[in-house]
Amino acid sequence: MRLKIYQINPDKDPGRLRYMAFKQIEKVDPTMYFKVLDAEVDVKGLEEAFLKFNNEGHPLHNGRSMSVSDIVVTEDGAFYCDSFGFKKTEFDESQVDTSNLIKVLFVRPNEDPYVAEIPDTLEAKQKAVGGYIEYVYNSDETALVGDEEAKLKGKIGNRYLDGGGIIAGDFLIVGLGEEDCRSLTSEEIDKYMEKYSNAPSITPEETAADVGFRYINFM
Incomplete structure (x- = not known):
């Protein structure tokens, strides 16, 4: 189920509307909100989503x-x-300030990749991949961002890498700017959606045998 979650930004809440019941507010003001999730979530409805995001959460x-x-x-x-x-309410998503977000691809083992938006912060990337991040640089100013200790943690193999090796666990594909990451372009999204669709079947033995592999570039 595709979900987007928006929460009130405390810095834009002079009337202290955060945590107020629906009947206590005159209307929902999208300009007070920021986006905290845009992802595929394994739930069947809103009540399940409420339980999930008060317990286990989601990497993105x-x-x-x-x-x-x-x-x-x-x-x-x-x-x-x-x-x-x-x-149910009216909510104009176009009025939400998303300038802090970048558009990425999120790739999970045994699933097709999908487009998501995350903050361009170290913390957001670490949470997405579940550990200290490591970069695999492509030749087109994009990179894969994965968990550098994924195989040591026993995470399952995700995709085969160009030139040999396996990347394990969840990973992101991001665009590279002069100093920070950037949003992927439409062309880059199409390219890597096609490249990483149809997830391969990677055995635990293959992944375990690849533990000694190290990425060429990382930060």
């Missing part, structure tokens, strides 16, 4: 636990997380 989630005043957007519309349940 960069906010607090789900609570009253959060907005959840699904293919069925936008919903206000209320004191009890969810209320």
Whole structure:
């Protein structure tokens, strides 16, 4: 299920609307919110999503636990997380400031990649891959970002790398700017969606045998 979650930015909340029930506010103001998740989530509905984001969470989630005043957007519309349940509401996503986010591809073992947005911070990348990050540089100003200790942790093989080797565990594909990462272009997204679709079957024995492999470039 594709979910987007928005939470009120405390710096833009002079009226202290955060955590208020739906009946206590006049209307939802999208300019007060920031996006904390845009991802595929293994839930079947809003109530399951509430439980998930108050327990295990998600690697691409960069906010607090789900609570009253959060907005959840699904293919069925936008919903206000209320004191009890969810209320459908109007929410213009185009008014949300997303200047802190970059567009990436998220690649999980045995799944097709998908486009996501995350903050361009070390913490967000580490959370996404579940460990200290390591870069595999491509020749087109993009890079794979993975967990440098994935194989030592016993994570399953994800994809074969060009030139040999296996990358294990979840990884990101990001664009590279002059100093920081950047959003992938439409052409780069199409290229790597095609390249990494149809996940290969990588045995645990193959991944274990590749433990000695080290990425050429990392930070």
